[in-house]
Amino acid sequence: MKRSKTSKAWMTEHVNDAYVQMAQRDGYRSRAAYKLLEIIEKDKLIQPGMLVVDLGAAPGSWSQIAAQKVGKHGKVLALDILPMDPLPGVDFLQGDFREASVLREFEAMLEGRQVDLVISDIAPNMAGNAMMDMPRSIYLIELALDFAQHHLKPGGNYLVKAFQGTGYPEYMTLLRKSFDQVFTRKPKASRDRSNEIYLLGKGKLENYTAVFPDDDTTSMEY
Template identity: 55%
Template sequence: MKPTRTSKAWMREHVNDPFVKKAKLEGYRSRASYKLMEIDDRDKLIVPGSSVVDLGATPGGWSQVAKERLKGRGRVVAIDILPMVPIQGVDFLEGDFNDPHIRQLLKERLPSPQIDLVLSDLAPNISGVALYDQARATELWVAALEFAVQCLKPNGQFLVKVFHGIDFEDFVRLMRAVFITVQTRKPAASRDRSTEVYLLGKTLREDAQSALDRYLGAE
């Protein structure tokens, strides 16, 4: 299939992106590594000795950063529907996170029933139909949040990529109902024209599960 003008423009932008060039030079698998680095430099999410889950991990940029910053102490468990070239010290599960069976397998791989940090870079394949794509993205945000509520320690943290759109404000309200602190991050490696931002939830509320159940019951 002949490349479109839009795809050619995207490729030029991608190839010339300074973070893409930097990732190649420094051995990171994606420019997304620098998004997590910047957020972690600010918020100190990844602490040696902690347990980290990376949702939507492929090609592995975030898992690389998490593994490095654990400094040999702690555990990274990662999942993606796409295959990922192995990273030494990262336990990777290939499967669809939306599949309850796969999600149970992921839980069984956790180093303990309660973990310190859930990272979610989950995003659906884009169809080009805005409302459909937004609905599928929201489904993934909520699934990641549900997993975090079930698996995080009370003082755990949850970092999730979201996109501005019709469901954004509702999801922010849900995050605030679940976490005591919710902050927005827009790292420099996130392109200005992109609607993506990152929501960081810190410390689960005592009624976090009830708040989530009420939301899911109202859908």
């Protein structure tokens, strides 16, 4: 099949992208590694020995960074609907965390431990239609927040990618009810034209209101 002008332009930009070239040089699985590196260095989010959860982990660059930072005495638990090649220091589960059975299996991997940090670079497959894309995106990050609310230790931190649009202000309200401080971050590796932004909740509050009841989630395609 002949490539469209749009796909050719994207490939040209991707190949010439400085962060793509840096990721290849530094051995990271994607350019997204530099987004996380900038944020965790600015906000001092990861220390040796921590337990970190990565939701929507594939292809694994965020888990890579987290595992390096927590060291041999820490642990990273990662989850994605897509497969992910193994990484040292990372326990990975492939499955759809919108499904209650997958969530229960992943929660069992915690072995009763509370989490120091939840990170999530998750996003649905974008159709290019904001009326479809924004509800899908908000739904996924609501689920990520619900997980963080239930499993972060008091004072723990939460970092998630969001897209600005319908549902974004309401999501910010939920974050502010759950954390002592909420910040927005736009790392240099995030393309200027993208409306993605990273939301950081610092200091999980002990008293919070869960986003979802503990029941089966509805099916929705990424």
